[in-house]
Amino acid sequence: MSGQLTKKLSGWGRYPVAVCHTLRPERYAELGSNSESSIARGQGRAYGDAALNTERQVVLTERLGRLRSFDAQSGVLRAEAGLTMQQLIDFSLPQGWFPSVTPGTQFVSLGGCVAADVHGKNHHHDGAFSTSVMGFELIDADGGRRWCSREENFDAFAATVGGMGLTGIIGEVELQMRRVESAYIQATHHAADNLHAAFELFEQHYDATYSVAWIDLQARGAAQGRSVVMLGEHAPLERLSAAQQQSPFAIKARANRRVPFEMPGWLLNPLTIGAFNQLYYRIEGRRRTPFIIDYRKFFYPLDALSDWNRLYGRRGFLQYQCVVPRDGAQQALSELLTTLAESRHPAFLGVLKKMGKTGEGLLSFPLEGYTLALDLPFSGDALLQLLQRFDAIVSNAGGRVYLAKDARLDSEMFRAMYPGVEPFIQSKGVLDPDGRFSSDLSRRLELG
Amino acid sequence: MRGAYLILGATSAIARATARELARQGYHLTLAGRDMDELQRDAADIRLRFSVEVEVKPFDAEDFAGHAAFLNGVVDDGGELDGVVLAFGYLGEQTRASQEFAESLAIIQRNYTGAISILNLCAEYLAARGRGTMIAISSVAGDRGRQSNYIYGSAKGGLTIYLEGLRNAMFHRGVHVMTVKPGFVDTAMTYGLSGMFLVATPQAVARRILKARDKGVNTLYAPWFWRWIMLIIRHVPETIFKRLKM
Numbered sequence: 001m002s003g004q005l006t007k008k009l010s011g012w013g014r015y016p017v018a019v020c021h022t023l024r025p026e027r028y029a030e031l032g033s034n035s036e037s038s039i040a041r042g043q044g045r046a047y048g049d050a051a052l053n054t055e056r057q058v059v060l061t062e063r064l065g066r067l068r069s070f071d072a073q074s075g076v077l078r079a080e081a082g083l084t085m086q087q088l089i090d091f092s093l094p095q096g097w098f099p100s101v102t103p104g105t106q107f108v109s110l111g112g113c114v115a116a117d118v119h120g121k122n123h124h125h126d127g128a129f130s131t132s133v134m135g136f137e138l139i140d141a142d143g144g145r146r147w148c149s150r151e152e153n154f155d156a157f158a159a160t161v162g163g164m165g166l167t168g169i170i171g172e173v174e175l176q177m178r179r180v181e182s183a184y185i186q187a188t189h190h191a192a193d194n195l196h197a198a199f200e201l202f203e204q205h206y207d208a209t210y211s212v213a214w215i216d217l218q219a220r221g222a223a224q225g226r227s228v229v230m231l232g233e234h235a236p237l238e239r240l241s242a243a244q245q246q247s248p249f250a251i252k253a254r255a256n257r258r259v260p261f262e263m264p265g266w267l268l269n270p271l272t273i274g275a276f277n278q279l280y281y282r283i284e285g286r287r288r289t290p291f292i293i294d295y296r297k298f299f300y301p302l303d304a305l306s307d308w309n310r311l312y313g314r315r316g317f318l319q320y321q322c323v324v325p326r327d328g329a330q331q332a333l334s335e336l337l338t339t340l341a342e343s344r345h346p347a348f349l350g351v352l353k354k355m356g357k358t359g360e361g362l363l364s365f366p367l368e369g370y371t372l373a374l375d376l377p378f379s380g381d382a383l384l385q386l387l388q389r390f391d392a393i394v395s396n397a398g399g400r401v402y403l404a405k406d407a408r409l410d411s412e413m414f415r416a417m418y419p420g421v422e423p424f425i426q427s428k429g430v431l432d433p434d435g436r437f438s439s440d441l442s443r444r445l446e447l448g
Numbered sequence: 449m450r451g452a453y454l455i456l457g458a459t460s461a462i463a464r465a466t467a468r469e470l471a472r473q474g475y476h477l478t479l480a481g482r483d484m485d486e487l488q489r490d491a492a493d494i495r496l497r498f499s500v501e502v503e504v505k506p507f508d509a510e511d512f513a514g515h516a517a518f519l520n521g522v523v524d525d526g527g528e529l530d531g532v533v534l535a536f537g538y539l540g541e542q543t544r545a546s547q548e549f550a551e552s553l554a555i556i557q558r559n560y561t562g563a564i565s566i567l568n569l570c571a572e573y574l575a576a577r578g579r580g581t582m583i584a585i586s587s588v589a590g591d592r593g594r595q596s597n598y599i600y601g602s603a604k605g606g607l608t609i610y611l612e613g614l615r616n617a618m619f620h621r622g623v624h625v626m627t628v629k630p631g632f633v634d635t636a637m638t639y640g641l642s643g644m645f646l647v648a649t650p651q652a653v654a655r656r657i658l659k660a661r662d663k664g665v666n667t668l669y670a671p672w673f674w675r676w677i678m679l680i681i682r683h684v685p686e687t688i689f690k691r692l693k694m
Contacts, residue, residue, distance in 0.1 A: 003640025026461060026636040027486050063461075063636075066493035080489070091497060 009058065012309055013047040014316030015378045016407060018054040018440060026063045028080065031169050032143035039439040040169045042109025043084060046116060047319045048407025049440035050164050056438075059169065061111055067091060068172060075177035076134060081111030081170045089295075094249045097177035098234070098295070100132035104351075106300050111170040116404035117162035117364040119371075121210035121232065121299070124356040128366050130161035131359060134174040138167060141436035145171065150360075159427035162361030164403055166442050167431045182248035184235040185210070185298040191285030195225025195337070199330050199370070202229065202354040209233050210298070214284070215350035216277040217374065218270065220341050224334065227352060228284045232298050239292060251294040258306040265313030268377065273348050312377050318407055320387055321365075321373035323355055324399030329370040332397035336372065336390055343386050349375040362420035362427070365402040373405070384408055403441065411446040421447075450474040452527045456507060456566060457536025459486045461635035462585060465654035466533055471498035473658070478526040480507035480518070481536065501526070509536050509562030519569050531581035531661075532570045534563055537604070539637055545599040552599050559603035564610055571614055575621035581661055582618070582625045584611055588669070591629070591678045594694050615666060627667045628657055631674035646671065 005024070010017040022041075025031060040059045041051035051058065065082035075097045079088065086106040088099060103118040112118075114136055119128045126132075135149030138160055146168075148157040160167045190205075192198035198213050205211060210232035219226035237245055302308055309317070324332045333352075340347055351373045358367045376383055391413050394401060400417035401409050415421050428435075428448060435448045442448055455467050458479035467477055471494045479487045484506060491502040503526040507518055523529060538558035545551040567582065574580030589597050590604030608627055615625035632638060632647045648671045660668040669675040684692075 003636075003638075005640040024636070024639050027459065027483065028489060029483075029485060066489050067496040068489070068492055070496055 004057075009041075009044070009052055010316065011047045011049060011051065011407070012045050013318055013378075013405075013407060014309055014312065015318060016049055016052070016440070018049070018052040020053050020058040021056065022058045022060055024060040024063055028064055028171065029143070031059070031061075031064070031171055032139035032141060032145075034141040034436045036434075036436055037438045038141070038436060039442075040111060040115075040165045042082060042112035043107050045105060045108045045112060047405040049444065050116070050404060050406075051112075052440040053438065054440055061109060061169075064171075065109070070095075072097075075179060076174065077177055078172060078174040079110060081109060081114070081136070081173050083110050084108060085110070085113070092177055093180075093183055093295075096179055096181070096249070098180045100176055100178045101126060101129045102299055103129075104300065105303050106296075107303060110173045110175070111165075114161055114170050114173055115163060115165045117359065117361045117366075118404065119355065119366050121212045121353065123366055124206065124211065124354045125209065127356060128161075128359045128361070128364055130361055130364065132176050132178075133161065134176055136160070136173045137171040138431070139169040139171045141168070141432060141434065146431075149174075155427050156431055158360050158362050159424050159431065160361075161359070162364030162403075163424065163428075164363065164441060164447075165439065166437050166447055167428055168437060178234075180234040181237050182235050182240055182244070183251045183295050184240060184244065184248070184292050185232045185295055186235040186239055186290050187230060187232045187287075187293055187298055188290045189284050189287040190229045190231070191281065192225070192227045192229055194219075194223055195227075195330060195334055198225055198227045198229055198352060202370075205229070205231050206354075211354060213352040214280070215352050215372075216281050217337075217340070217347045217350040218274040218277050224337050224341070225352075226281060227350075228281060230284075230298075235292055239290075241292075244292070251296070254296055254304060256306060257304060259308055259310040262310045263313055265315060265377065267313070268311055268346070268348055270346050273346070315378040315380075317375055317377045318383065318387070319373055319375050319405040320390060321371060321402040321405045322390065322394040322399050323365065323367055323369055323371040323402070324394060324397040325367060325369040328397050332393055332399065333370060333372050336393050339386070339389055339393065340374070343382075345376060345379065345383060345386055347374050347376050349373075362424040363403065363418055364420075365400065365404070367400070369399065371402075373402075388413075403445075406441070409445065411444065414445045450476070451530035452476040452478065452501075453531045453533060454478045454480065454522050454526070454529055454570070455533045455535060456480050457509075457534065458490060459483050460535045460537070460585075460637075461650040462630065462633060462653055462657075463533065463535035464490060465650035466535070466583075466657055468494060468498070469651075469654045469658050470533075471500045471502070474498075474500060475530065476501040476503075476527060478503040478505055478522045480505045480522070482506065482508060507536075507566075509566070510557045512562070512565040515566045515569055519566070519573060523573070528577065529570075529574065529580065531583065532567075532574070534567060534582070534584040536562070537585065537587070539597070539600055542595075542597050542599060555599045556603045559600065560606045560610075563607050567610075567614065571618055571623065571625075574623045575618060578622040580623045582614070582623060583628060583657060583661060584626070585628045585630065586611065588629045588631050588674055588678050592682050592689070594689075594692075596694065624661070624664055626657075626661060626665055628653075628660075629667065629669050629674065629678070631669065631671055631677070633670070646673070
């Protein structure tokens with residue numbers, strides 16, 4: 001067993017920061033040799049405190065990401081859960097297979113994708129990540145292994161997808177991949193003058209495989225919710241140029257830029273962002289004729305800029321992502337945007353997306369309706385109070401906040417938002433009777 | 449068409465990375481070590497990613513009597529070898545080793561005696577074919593004895609000298625022998641140790657190893673600046689060195 005390294009960790013939002021005792025096993029059999037409190041951490045891309053465990057154990061799974069099996073006929077792939085989405089795609093795409101569901105960054109582990117039950121731009125058709133999960137091996141605090149699927153140990157399956165790592169360590173994952181003809185996406189952009197227009201576009205283009213909207217959070221009043229709705233399809237061969245058809249899976253290596261150090265907190269301010277948003281809306285909103293781009297630009301635009309979270313300076317940022325049921329969604333999200341505007345709190349990145357049916361995970365985030373995500377620089381109590389007002393709006397509309405992005409929701413509000421809490425706690429009691437899987441998030445939300 | 453490599457101690461982080469780099473170049477592999485479950489996992493991963501043939505064999509450095517049969521089995525099942533990578537080793541605990549001879553013996557056997565037992569056989573095998581490469585992971589700890597790890601250091605130092613002689617002998621028989629001395633590499637062996645600086649990834653070390661092999665390098669320090677660090681450390685006068693706490 002490797003040694004233990006005590007260090008400061010944070011999620012992607014760089015708030016909060018916690019001193020944790022990290023282990024980094026290089027052998028599969030070392031998983032599940034827990035102390036009294038332990039949580040698995042893949043790539044650290046949850047934004048808040050999901051993979052933090054102050055003064056307790058954090059198990060880094062980054063060295064356990066080996067492929068186990070792949071059936072190139074059926075597209076079923078099995079791998080150790082430390083494998084990243086990027087490594088998965090680099091392996092499978094040249095053979096014509098793409099993840100059925102992918103989040104907005106490829107720098108996430110498969111284990112993290114299961115634990116947060118992440119969703120992608122195709123949620124309205126294909127559900128969350130768990131829909132593509134055939135099964136996984138769950139390792140308990142004594143190293144005992146349990147295969148969980150829809151056929152076997154379904155209770156454990158339902159508690160673990162979206163369960164934020166609190167039911168055990170996800171050791172291996174088996175996925176159903178999606179067959180694609182190329183590494184390219186045929187994208188179309190539509191400008192929406194306001195929130196209502198954006199909703200209309202989502203309903204009108206329901207058939208699009210992928211859809212997402214970028215919202216200009218600086219637009220106020222009648223222009224509130226002004227956005228660019230982006231649609232995409234996996235590009236069939238006949239839509240590619242002759243050169244692309246020659247080798248439809250070979251795409252140019254991407255110029256990777258990096259934010260070299262922590263930027264001063266004032267760099268992102270309403271002026272710079274306002275100017276950027278104006279420009280983005282005008283240029284991107286015009287691209288209504290379908291165009292071909294490679295999958296990385298479509299799915300992972302921010303991955304091109306490594307460590308972009310440093311743009312927010314030393315204090316970091318919070319992402320507030322909520323979903324509200326379809327009926328009343330426009331009203332609730334409009335109220336939320338108005339509350340944000342009135343607070344004068346800066347907010348930079350806004351993303352809107354239509355979601356499909358609720359899945360099987362007891363604590364999974366998605367439900368049928370609309371989800372909105374906002375990136376908000378951390379500013380202390382003023383922001384925390386603002387987010388509590390958001391919580392009230394979301395909760396009243398029957399919605400919920402995404403735990404993978406969260407660092408501050410309180411336990412009472414959490415229970416109001418997630419009806420699956422009671423059955424989850426029951427399942428956790430069976431899978432982890434001594435409560436040896438816990439995190440800063442689980443203590444904050446009183447999940448044991 | 450590439451030949452095959454034998455990786456001894458294939459579950460170490462440097463060995464794993466080196467195995468993948470070799471597979472990327474198209475070599476077939478035999479992964480050998482004690483932890484069969486881990487070896488099977490590595491083998492499956494390498495087969496899938498690189499479409500090469502990978503065999504898995506149990507290997508115990510201390511089972512000297514079994515080494516000849518082991519090597520025959522490797523060649524029978526995995527084909528003729530182009531090269532051997534020796535990556536097993538055991539850091540042990542210096543404090544315990546200085547009090548319990550059993551720990552000292554384990555350190556010596558797994559780093560020195562066991563290495564010589566299998567490398568003698570591998571050298572004869574490759575020399576008989578008149579070509580091949582032997583890459584052995586020694587350690588900067590073998591460059592000068594110091595209080596924090598001198599049992600391990602003496603075993604690795606012995607291995608280093610053995611490899612020098614072997615290189616000399618094998619040169620005349622068409623086989624190249626390369627000694628690799630890793631400095632601080634980010635592996636399970638060093639994770640959490642205090643005083644680590646400028647740590648290299650196993651992948652970076654593996655890539656350097658294969659580049660150095662192509663150039664016919666004799667002794668490779670990885671990362672490179674360890675050559676200079678060790679040059680200085682080796683030249684500190686003993687009257688001063690013995691007073692240091694390192």
